[in-house]
Amino acid sequence: MIEKIYTIPVNEVFTAKPCSCPLCAMKERFEQDRIDYVLGPALMEPDVRTATNEKGFCPRHYAMLFNSHKNSVGLGLLTNTYIETVQKKLSGGMRHRSDKDLAAALEKMNSSCFICDQLNFTMDRYIDVIYWQYANDKDFRQLFREQDGFCLEHFRQLCARAKKGLPGKMKGEFMNDLCNVQSRKLAELQADVDWFTKKFDYRYKDEPWNNSKDAVQRSIQFLKGKVELN
Numbered sequence: 001m002i003e004k005i006y007t008i009p010v011n012e013v014f015t016a017k018p019c020s021c022p023l024c025a026m027k028e029r030f031e032q033d034r035i036d037y038v039l040g041p042a043l044m045e046p047d048v049r050t051a052t053n054e055k056g057f058c059p060r061h062y063a064m065l066f067n068s069h070k071n072s073v074g075l076g077l078l079t080n081t082y083i084e085t086v087q088k089k090l091s092g093g094m095r096h097r098s099d100k101d102l103a104a105a106l107e108k109m110n111s112s113c114f115i116c117d118q119l120n121f122t123m124d125r126y127i128d129v130i131y132w133q134y135a136n137d138k139d140f141r142q143l144f145r146e147q148d149g150f151c152l153e154h155f156r157q158l159c160a161r162a163k164k165g166l167p168g169k170m171k172g173e174f175m176n177d178l179c180n181v182q183s184r185k186l187a188e189l190q191a192d193v194d195w196f197t198k199k200f201d202y203r204y205k206d207e208p209w210n211n212s213k214d215a216v217q218r219s220i221q222f223l224k225g226k227v228e229l230n
């Protein structure tokens, strides 16, 4: 049985039917939870500090930690010991390694993130829950069909592991439902974007905007997940 810490967020978000990718909504919730954790109780846990010193944070999560303004001194402490760790690697690297080895060590340091590691693991578990619920619960199958579409990255992830995650006889139905959800959403967005562009043509200037004023923003966010647009 899959642990409740993974099933609860999936069921809550699917039941709420957000007007965007449900997996992006789960991702956002989990990221926020991790930001609070890193700046809260984890600060004084030696094991966590060793991990944050080693892995650091990607630009997105470092910016989220800062922008939360929840614990400036805590983020200062994390940054202080992270710089110390990078310094040690650099001085060790300069003594013992070739330029190439040092570049490889920097590449490793630059591509790791304490929060991304946990996020990737958890998102995989959420997708396992989606497969499991889809295969075993007809109410969930209905909820799945009623979602408002998945961003392209989460669409890809749902396709990529479907064969492994679903019993053979359910895979075809799942892929069919998934593609129907996606194609319904794409058709709706395309019609709105098309109308948006037509509204710049003098022949349509007196026609109503309908649902097209924010069609480009909604399309970007549907295709690319939640990105900040001003």
Ligand SMILES: [Zn+2]
Pocket (backbone or CB within 6 Å): 021, 022, 023, 024, 025, 150, 151, 152, 153, 154, 225
């Ligand atoms: Zn998404």
Ligand SMILES: [Zn+2]
Pocket (backbone or CB within 6 Å): 057, 058, 059, 060, 061, 113, 114, 115, 116, 117
């Ligand atoms: Zn990250």
